[in-house]
Amino acid sequence: MGEFRMPSLGADMETGTLVEWLVMPGQPVQRGDIVALVETQKGLFEIEAFEDGIMGEPLIQAGQTVPVGTVLAMISSGTEAAARMDVQAEPTAAAESPVEGPTVPQTAAPLTDLPGRIACSPSARRLALELGVDLATVRGTGPGGAIQRSDIEEAAKAKESGAAPVVATEKPVAAAPIQPMDAATSAARMRQAIAAAVSRSNREIPHYYLETEIDLSRPLQWLAAENQKRSIQERVLPVALLLKAVAKALRDVPELNGYWLEDGLQVKAEIHIGFAVALRQGGLISPALHQVDKLSIGELMQAMADLIERTRVGRLRGSEVTDATVSVTNLGDRGVKTVYGVIYPPQVALVGFGRIAERPWAEGGMLGVRPCVTATLAADHRATDGHQGALFLEALNRHLQLPEEL
Amino acid sequence: MTEQELRSIIFTELRKVAPECDPASLTPDENIREAFDIDSYSFLRVLVGLNKQTGVDIPESDYGKLSTLATMTHYLMAHLP
Numbered sequence: 218m219g220e221f222r223m224p225s226l227g228a229d230m231e232t233g234t235l236v237e238w239l240v241m242p243g244q245p246v247q248r249g250d251i252v253a254l255v256e257t258q259k260g261l262f263e264i265e266a267f268e269d270g271i272m273g274e275p276l277i278q279a280g281q282t283v284p285v286g287t288v289l290a291m292i293s294s295g296t297e298a299a300a301r302m303d304v305q306a307e308p309t310a311a312a313e314s315p316v317e318g319p320t321v322p323q324t325a326a327p328l329t330d331l332p333g334r335i336a337c338s339p340s341a342r343r344l345a346l347e348l349g350v351d352l353a354t355v356r357g358t359g360p361g362g363a364i365q366r367s368d369i370e371e372a373a374k375a376k377e378s379g380a381a382p383v384v385a386t387e388k389p390v391a392a393a394p395i396q397p398m399d400a401a402t403s404a405a406r407m408r409q410a411i412a413a414a415v416s417r418s419n420r421e422i423p424h425y426y427l428e429t430e431i432d433l434s435r436p437l438q439w440l441a442a443e444n445q446k447r448s449i450q451e452r453v454l455p456v457a458l459l460l461k462a463v464a465k466a467l468r469d470v471p472e473l474n475g476y477w478l479e480d481g482l483q484v485k486a487e488i489h490i491g492f493a494v495a496l497r498q499g500g501l502i503s504p505a506l507h508q509v510d511k512l513s514i515g516e517l518m519q520a521m522a523d524l525i526e527r528t529r530v531g532r533l534r535g536s537e538v539t540d541a542t543v544s545v546t547n548l549g550d551r552g553v554k555t556v557y558g559v560i561y562p563p564q565v566a567l568v569g570f571g572r573i574a575e576r577p578w579a580e581g582g583m584l585g586v587r588p589c590v591t592a593t594l595a596a597d598h599r600a601t602d603g604h605q606g607a608l609f610l611e612a613l614n615r616h617l618q619l620p621e622e623l
Numbered sequence: 624m625t626e627q628e629l630r631s632i633i634f635t636e637l638r639k640v641a642p643e644c645d646p647a648s649l650t651p652d653e654n655i656r657e658a659f660d661i662d663s664y665s666f667l668r669v670l671v672g673l674n675k676q677t678g679v680d681i682p683e684s685d686y687g688k689l690s691t692l693a694t695m696t697h698y699l700m701a702h703l704p
Binding site for chain 1: 641642643656660662663664667670671674680681682683684
């Protein structure tokens with residue numbers, strides 16, 4: 218039995234709005250399933266279940282805004298589920314009479330007919346939200362009157378052509394209408410969220426900064442040859458090499474990968490890199506690329522493409538904005554040479570890359586011209602010292618010089 | 624494919640990555656990425672889209688030849704299958 222709580226989607230988040238339940242009470246869920254949509258200052262996020270079980274009745278309804286940590290629903294293990302359902306349905310009776318063992322079969326079907334719930338598949342709910350269709354106005358044609366994706370599409374078409382909604386069924390208690398935020402409000406809230414995070418960072422984290430110049434001749438030559446073998450869809454950008462090298466260097470210097478919590482450093486075994494993505498409407502989000510050290514360069518490029526796409530259309534999972542263990546920012550596209558980052562608490566390091574450009578390079582008594590990048594490290598001095606930071610940048614360079622092993 | 628048709632394909636692909644920009648406002652010799660603040664990832668998406676729509680294979684070493692509207696149109700017209 219577990220409590221499904223409003224997650225903290227970032228150091229700066231105090232409250233979140235439950236936008237939509239995507240799973241119905243009584244439905245089995247597995248760890249990692251997306252069960253709800255939550256809106257924060259940084260946009261809309263998909264929230265995953267953290268354990269296997271049976272979804273309980275929602276304690277918080279769609280449309281409600283609650284503080285981080287509030288229990289949204291219970292997720293019960295199979296045998297507990299039936300009992301909990303009884304308690305929810307008839308609180309007084311359950312309080313007096315001892316709850317008997319599980320007698321209700323663990324199927325979702327009977328529970329979907331609860332009053333005030335609209336029978337609707339999660340993917341159809343999702344679609345309704347995207348198309349701005351109010352579920353209460355849609356007639357379901359699926360089994361037991363359940364609303365299907367096709368019904369939503371029909372309703373959206375009808376709405377667009379100006380026709381009246383097909384049929385208005387009974388208005389549910391639970392479904393509060395979701396007001397999409399206008400762009401100006403959403404941009405202002407994004408600014409506030411960033412402001413809160415960076416203020417805390419600057420107030421609490423004693424940053425130190427190191428920088429080094431890296432010769433990228435070898436890695437870029439290798440990449441050019443590699444990309445010649447690939448179709449245009451599969452080609453890899455240099456940033457993928459940089460990210461992979463960061464992950465490998467963090468394996469060498471693990472103290473930079475983790476959190477500073479309760480006056481102590483917690484080193485994390487998994488390397489999830491928060492990758493700063495600028496949004497066209499302004500602001501940025503740093504969703505996490507998971508286990509970067511275990512991905513091939515091709516896989517990493519695909520994961521990055523997927524993450525950038527979903528960030529820009531607002532389709533991130535809650536875990537992706539919370540579980541980064543380190544961050545990378547790449548301002549090279551903007552012509553910047555050097556970036557000194559602001560660490561995202563409670564992380565302890567941020568790696569920055571500037572523009573890849575040809576620069577004079579002295580080596581072996583000779584002066585030449587090489588494609589170079591300036592790599593910087595901003596690190597939390599409470600967690601590490603300059604020595605470890607220097608070892609990290611050295612390792613980063615070493616891994617980049619062996620591109621075929623990345 | 625006429626130059627007009629190609630131009631409209633280019634505009635469509637640019638609008639996908641920079642929806643708030645108006646490609647018709649570009650001058651022929653303006654650097655597209657700079658004008659519309661398109662990062663390298665989004666620019667790659669534009670090229671992938673152009674490859675799909677026109678069938679022109681664009682090797683990485685030629686990316687630099689597609690930086691303005693004029694050179695992009697010229698390159699694609701010259702390489703149409």
